[in-house]
Amino acid sequence: MIGGRIHSSIALHSCRLQPYRTGADFARLACEVFFFLCLCVYVLREMNELRVYKLEYFKSFWNLVELTNIAMYLTILVYWSRFLLEDRFQYLEFSPTEYRDPGKVIELFTFTSAVAAVNVIIGCFTIFKYLQVNPKLSLLWVALSNAAVDILPFIMVFFLVTIGFTFAGHWLFGTRVAGFHTWGESFSTLLRSLTGEYDYESLQLADSAAAPAYTVGWIFIVTLVLINMFIAILTDAFELTKDRIRRIADFQDQAGEGFMLRTALLDSVEGIARQFAEKENVDPDRKVHTKKLKRVRKEVFQNPQLLFVRTLPTQMRRTHVCL
Incomplete structure (x- = not known):
């Protein structure tokens, strides 16, 4: 049929039906049990912070990242438990008269592996939170935060331009080049071209007049x-x-010993105030304290993308914060 196309695909999946059999497997099991205990402590700590700060807890970007991290850990735990509770040993026995479909077991294993793979990236991303204790180690994250104001508009412009070339490529080469058959494939082909994967010969064979102009426009x-x-x-x-x-x-x-300088990248001025109030046995919620906090918050966060030093109110005059 003219203009038609057939897509064929084969999916291969595999899994370990006996994940705990060798000595190394049992050593991994011991590590998994230890990790489960650490996860329980991690969850309890976040629940305690949520109980203390209530809705203020969700205003922190890093708290949202940690909640996502915990949610994915719990998802992995549930699906891995379901995988272990399945009757997996029936697939180890060969039967010439009965077909046993291991699809459900393989889906559980594959889904758990996929969630774990994504969660590893999120877990590594949370390391930036603890690197902020040292200004030199937090340089990368602070630089990205300062650049975010300019990067977000740039990303919008980039995707608008890419979407325009996606539609143009699909309409020009969609019926003759596999990489432009659909809008999704066209978009993926253009993104892969940024890494050097660009099949210009196929475009030229499909349309020798439009291919040079399209390629030059995209590259330029x-x-x-x-x-x-x-x-x-x-x-x-x-x-x-x-x-x-x-x-x-x-x-x-240059500060010397005249006052104490604490360098910290904290989520809010209120967090610093509460730490100092606990140390000095001062009620952090009294009105006079709250009024001064509001004034300091307004001054400090008037330009949040800047990095500067501010001195806190009288109750915290011995504490200086680098934001």
Whole structure:
């Protein structure tokens, strides 16, 4: 049929029906039990923070990341338990007269592996939270935070341009080039071209007149203009953040012993106030304290993308915070 196409696909999945059989497997089981105990402590700690801060807890980006991390851990635990409770040993026996479909067991194993793979990335991402204790180690995250104001509009422009070329590529080459058969495949092909995977010969065979103009337009606008602009945004943010951290380090060196300087990247001024109030046995919720906190919060967070030093109110005059 003219213009028609047939898509064929084969999916192969495998899983270990006996995940605990060798000595190494039992050593892994011991690590899994220890990890489960650590997970229980992790969940209890987050529940305690949620009980203390209530709705304020959800205003922190890192708290949302940790909630996602915990939710995926619990999902892995549930599905892995279901996998272990399934009757897996029946598939180890060969039967010439009966077909035993292991589809359910394989789906449980595959889904658990997929969730675990994503959760590993999220878990590594949370390391940035603890790197913020040291300004030099937090340089990358602070630079990305400062660049976010410029990166978000850039991402919108990038996707608008990519969507335009996606539709154009699908209409020009969709019936003759496999990589442009559908809009999704066209979009994927253009993104892969950023890594150097671009089949220009197929486009030229499909339409020798449109292929050169389409390729030159895509390479010039995206590769030469937008990608270099993205690198420039990150470079400027990195240099600006590095300069601010250097000035803060100089400020710490010049501070002497006249007062205590605490360098911390905390979620809110209220968190610092509560820490100091607990240390000084002061009620952190009294009105006079709250009024001063509101005034400080307004001053400190008036320009949140900047990195600077502010002195807290009288009750916390011995504590200085680097935000």
